[in-house]
Amino acid sequence: MIPWLEPDAPFPDVSTALTEVDGAAGLLAAGADLSPERLLMAYRAGIFPWFSDGQPILWWSTDPRMVLFVDQFRISNSLRKILKKVHHSMASGGSWEVRFDHAFEDVMHACAEPRNGEAGTWISEEIVAGYAALHRNGYAHSAEVWLDGKLVGGAYGVSIGRMFYGxxxxxxxxxGSKIALAYLVAFLKSHGVSMIDCQQQTTHLASLGAAPISRFEFVSLLRRAVDAPQITDWKPIAPLPVNS
Structure with a gap:
């Protein structure tokens, strides 16, 4: 049985989340809201919302936790070639452009579009509204790839101190998404961010260098990171260091 959160209730300790034996591994609580204050409280504790339309707000803290240490980000030879092409285009005023925070909600809606034959999405209008409010408060950001003036790829997440939650x-x-991630990783690395939270394990994330760590290690690392000064100058790095 998971606790129901009233509006002013704190989150339970993440160690009380359901286990694989209980089912719904990582499920911690339900209820409350998606206000900026509640979302920041959640992320600072290693908790994130994930639920479908028709469900109450569900809060999770998975164990293990998939993370991408920025030094471990893998740039394949094919991606390296594309990144060099994008940088050359940007330097010469060509058709490619990478921007941060130019179209945050458009990125969220694009991420919400059905893919691979799936009918629905967890990125509901309620989720969009919650993270858009975080964005307006300077805590949520998007990395965007534009081609001939059209948004063709992107990523978004939450930034607290020197911690980024993808x-x-x-x-x-x-x-397109890998280009956005490459520029995001380079930017975060330049600002002293060592780890990107990826929440759950997938083969795609593993192919980019992400790996699972224990929830205990994850929470220990983020506690130090979230207390660092907030990053304010969100601008893509140019040229991108693709040879490293």
Whole structure:
């Protein structure tokens, strides 16, 4: 039985989340709201919301936790070639452009579009509204890839101190999401962020260098990171260091 959160109630300790034996591994609580204050409280504790339309707000803290240490980000040879092409285009005023925070809600809606034959999405209008409010308060950000003036790839997430929590990515061209992630990783690395939270294990994230760590280790690392000064100058790095 998971606790129901009243509006002013604190989150339970993450160690009380359901286990694999209980089912719904990582489920911690339900209820409350998606206000900026509640979302920041959640992320600072290693908790995130994940639920479908028709469900109450569900709060999770998975164990193990999938993370991408920025030094472990893998740039394949094919992606390296594309990144060099994008940088050359940006430097010469060509058709490619990478921007941060230019179209945050558009990125969220693009991430919400059905993919791979799936009928629905967890990124509901309620989720969009909650994270848009975080964005207006300077805590949620998007990395965007533009081609001929059209948004063709992107990623968004939450930034607290020197911690970044990745939420979702999308692409409308080959490797569009990977281009966005590469620029995001380079930016975060330059600002002393060592780890991106990826929440749950997938083969796609593993192919990019992400790996699972224990919830205990994850929470220990984020506690130090979230107390660091907030990043304020969100601008893509140019040129991107693709040779490292």
């Amino acid at each position: 939420e979702s990515m999308f692409t409308r061209v080959n490797d």
